[in-house]
Amino acid sequence: MTAIPPDAVVAAWVRLVRARHRVLGAVEAELKRAGFPPLAWYDALLELRRAGEAGLRPYQLEGAMLLAQYNLSRLVDRLAAAGHVVRAPTPADGRGQVLTITERGCALLAAMWPAYAAAIGRHMGAHLTEAEAATLAALLDRLLAPPAEPG
């Protein structure tokens, strides 16, 4: 159980961290230069747009984005303060709320996507063929599978 992993695994691990650091840094920097908010805003708004008028409960959004509860709570604070999101009480559950994206939020998504996509293309796509990207995506997916069961 505590066997040392093969070199290739350690190499992949190191590169995973570094590549993500590098590409994310470059992409976020581009977006910031263009005057856009952090990517977390984009992700949250994207989920909310996908949910449509029904909206999402904060805990659902928390599950969809891999984000800690307190962290999401404060992200929603900021999104609401900026007018991208509306918090409404739930009829069904007095403790909870429903989050829905506003027009303004949709507009932000629409404005960000071209810049975001271009940045992804520049910092990721430019380094890979389409086939390589597909292979990479498939391999990374393996890492997202549920953790290996203890035999």
Next chain:
Amino acid sequence: MTAIPPDAVVAAWVRLVRARHRVLGAVEAELKRAGFPPLAWYDALLELRRAGEAGLRPYQLEGAMLLAQYNLSRLVDRLAAAGHVVRAPTPADGRGQVLTITERGCALLAAMWPAYAAAIGRHMGAHLTEAEAATLAALLDRLLAPPAEPG
């Protein structure tokens, strides 16, 4: 220049961020549970051990780890406060300093590695064959290549 990247690239991008988040989170959590400091400490000490008695200048360490200058400055503060690293003035350059790892720092590296390696194995190795890990490492390496030159 602002072409939308193909779906496979976007898919790889999303999975890159999520996979790193997931695996890093799991690995760091394991190390923390075992009472160890954050991985940044390990990385820094590893570089310093590699440099041996000659040590490293902070700006060299900054380059080796992808870490902002002010950030490194404070990481070194913490490492020094914990006795893992020694700051000494440079004879060659009055502004600078040389960082060297202490016995205690080496001991920490030695203590952390088994736990770290086991965590990598569990959260990364368990999901991939060795060949897949090698492919993944190679693909991620492409992302670390210098940015594409503007034609």
Next chain:
DNA sequence: GCCATCCGGATGCAGTTGCATCCACCATGC
């Protein structure tokens, strides 16, 4: 020698994260 500039490194401050805890409300047993 003297000045302007640059570079290595530190630091004050604001914004963000992690952790622990708290509050309110739901659900269950009785």
Next chain:
DNA sequence: GCATGGTGGATGCAACTGCATCCGGATGGC
């Protein structure tokens, strides 16, 4: 109906990050 425990979400506080700036020493022009 009321105590008990669980769940959704917020928040005080300490740690950490990013940014801008600052300081002191090096370097180059003259």
